[in-house]
Amino acid sequence: MTQPFPSSTPASAVLSGLGAIRPWLEDLYRHLHAHPELSMAEHETAARVVREVRGMPGGQELEVVEGIAGTGVAVVVRNGEGPTVLLRADMDGLPVAEDTGLDYASRVVTTNLQGESVPVMHACGHDTHVATLLASMRLLLDARQEWAGTVLAVFQPAEEQHNGAEAMVRDGLVERLPRPDVALGQHVLPGPAGSVKLATGPIMASCDDFRITLRGKGGHGSAPHTAIDPVVMAASLVMRLQTIVARQVPPRATAVVTVGRIQAGTKTNIIPSTAVLEGTVRTYDAAVAATCLAAIERTARAEAAAWGAPEPVIEHFDHLPVTDNDPGVTERVRAALVAELGGEQVRVFEPESGSEDFSALPDAWGAPYTYWGFGAFDAQEWVQAEDGGRTDDFPDNHSPHFAPVLQPVLDTGVRAMVAASMAWLGDRHWAVQPPSIV
16 A cells, blocks of 8 residues: 655655556556567657657657667756756666566567567566656656756666666767756665665675686597587686685675576587686675686686686676765655655665666766665565565566566655655755654
8 A cells, every 4th residue: 555645745745746647657657567678679668758758748848868879868857946866767678578467468579689589578677667757757847836956867778788878878968968966766676565775885786797708629529538628618617716706705895706608519419619608796896896807817717728728718898887875865865765755664775786787877977876776566465574584485676477566666666756856856955954764
């Protein structure tokens, strides 16, 4: 059940219109969920965003920048003198076959960049991000008299591909938009619906992906002594890489080294000439990441040398920075969320080893930011599972079973985004001196 609206926060007047637009919001979400698109192919999603914006109060006069990095969209809402606040939603889905049983489940099948036919699903909840940001914009436009400043709504492609935010920056985002004073982002995550979670400092890890091509000597499977087998070399290397965190990273540091892909061979009786490994390093510290990457390279070269093989080819790609929430911004947002949702609904965001590219947007301007999560699942069921230590029973993001409950998830996402925005755009005295947190 949706929490009752308070009557004394800067956001309350803006959010008073949420009930009236709720049917539109829910229909929009269902449409987005049923029509996901892969990274850098979000053409219909971007077009829907533009259509919705143009249909909002005063939407025809808004500055809408389309086609940033191909499918990105930015909307500038100017409403007098005041702070500039950037709000971000990512738009892309994943190559996952949906298995949720929803009547609005995705049945989309498309062709990926490799020419393969793949299913597509909003398995990470980006449909909730797009829907709640559009709803937040609509409410802010409906209540312009309640705030002053500039809103930058950025609808970003390709978060799942790890390069959408960077691509928008490369395509001139900084030159096309005014500099934000603050940037705000949110993500639907496993947790009780109606709640949010946030924290200062690092909350999501950096990501450094790598590819190692081991070069052996091909031959017949019946005569391995005449070949240099890169498959066995790869198997040995994978096991050795697992000792990096255990034996080369300080115990108080946090790091993950995972090999997620191995490709080699074409037939059972052929020893191939190459094997390819791809993996990822996650950590909250640049020095620890450098230690892991150096150890990976050193170990790969030593493995090849032990087999008398040529040096491997080592490549690095898809770097994502740590999501490191600004303390001042985060505490101001925390106060706004406590005032809007109630202190019992504002939880602590424990650091996760997943990664996000959101921070590449504010970092391009040198602007401070904060990023929070909002819960996806039935609150009563979650609390019961939490009491029994069974929250792992709920599907995680990227699962084919990931299906946020419609409400109060959507309302909470809108209330959180509007409340956080109004901490800057609304009552200035309240924003500077937020209510005490009990």
